[in-house]
Amino acid sequence: MLLDARGIAHRFALGRPLGELRPLANGEGPSGTRVLETDRGRWVVKAEQVQGEWQYRQARETRRLESAALAAGVTMPRPAEPPAPAVGHWHDLAGTELVRVSEWLPGHDLRGPGHTSAAALQEAARWTGSTLARIALLGVESGCGEESRKPLHPLPDWHTWIEEAVAAGGPLATTARALLPSVEEATARIEHAERDRPPLVLVHGDTSRANVLRTPKGHALIDWDGAAADVPWWEAVGVAFRFTSPFNGPTADGDARVVRPLLEAYAERGGPVGASDASAFAGMLRSQLAVTAWCLWLALGHRRADAVRRAFGLRVVTTAARDLPGVLHSLDRWTALLR
Structure with missing residues (x-):
């Protein structure tokens, strides 16, 4: 991160820092997120290296969705207004790094021990389904069309990456x-x-147990910087079947105790419901492949991946190779939970 606590507090007008930036854990995954305490409160700070125009495009799209969701009363952290030059809610540091700040919400996500009982997950699933419907009903259209979607990489690209992995050995x-x-x-x-x-x-x-917080005032949805264009029903189905896993990776499970409450709450809130056949899983599969491709790049050392990120990428790709065959085999059977 190019800025220290004093620099971030000054540029974002957050008050006087009371200490240095502290890392914010992200389960077993790498994290570029920090916590900053000032005399005006506690803040979450994210930094990303600039790797392409797609980040600027996504930042602009995310701001449009975040702003609409905040105005509609969705429970979420309020982003701090970035100083110029800015793109979306991010401060652009000379085209090298993007930094964004949002308010800190007290609470815990749904990954840790003691927070994943059947009753707690069902309650969280219902809240999540209702919230996904509220976001869908905002009807915020993408300004970039297909470019705002999670990528669906051509098979020849996959063959190239896999050949590179085979050549590397190990x-x-x-x-x-x-x-x-x-x-x-x-x-x-x-x-x-x-x-x-x-x-x-x-x-x-990027709705998952990692990004749903249980706070003293109820649940909240965090980490909006992954906003993308999708079919709302497809996203709801994908979240429902991946809510048994800590994050939106390659793992999914047709656990009726989670899937049904989430999708029922989504429909009851008025979320647009689509086909109840295997096509409903297209968004989930697209997201799983996008995550797997990104992690394969990390494992190969692409995207400036350091040793920690390379190891993380290998773990996710290994999980995908193990779990995706079972997911694909289960899709036709899982359609019964969509009806």
């Missing part, structure tokens, strides 16, 4: 080879569903 080689059949099947399923897909709107894009 544990990634075996894992990457095992991954390819699932990537091919998932891509075919997504492309089939896309032929007759419903309209797109901007959605949160």
Whole structure:
């Protein structure tokens, strides 16, 4: 991070810092998030290296959705207004690093021990389903069309990355080879569903147990910087089937105790409901492939990945190679939970 506590507090007008920036844990994953305490409160600080125009595009789209959700009363952290030069809610540091600040919400996410009982998950699932419907009903259209969606990479690109992994040797080689059949099947399923897909709107894009907080005042949805264009029903289905996992990675499970409360609350709140066949999982599969591709790049050392991020990428790719075949095999059976 290019700025220290004093620099961030000064630029974002947060008051006088009471100490240095502290790392904010992200489960077993790497994190560029820090906590800053000032005489005006506690703040969450995120920093990202600039890697492409897509980050600026997503920042602008995210601001539009965040602003609409805040105005509608969705429970979420309020972002701090960034100083110029800014893009969305991010401060642009000479095209090298983007920094954003939001208010700190007290509470805990739904990953830790003691926070994942059946009753707690069902309560959180109902709140999440209702919240996803509220966001969908905002009807915030993407200003960038397909470019605002999570990427669906062509199969020749996957073959290139997997060949690179095989050439590098080591544990990634075996894992990457095992991954390819699932990537091919998932891509075919997504492309089939896309032929007759419903309209797109901007959605949160990263709703998971990692990003739903239980606070003293109830639940809240955090980490809005992954906003993307999607079919709202597809996102709701994907969140429901991945809510048994700590984050929106390659793992999914058809646990009726979680899936049904979330989707029922979504429908009761008026969220747009779509087909109850296997096409409803297209958004989930697209997100799973996007996460897996990103982590494969990290494991290969792309995107300026350091040793910690390379190890994280390998873990996620290994999980994908293990779990995606079972997910794909289960989709037709899981459609019963959509009705």
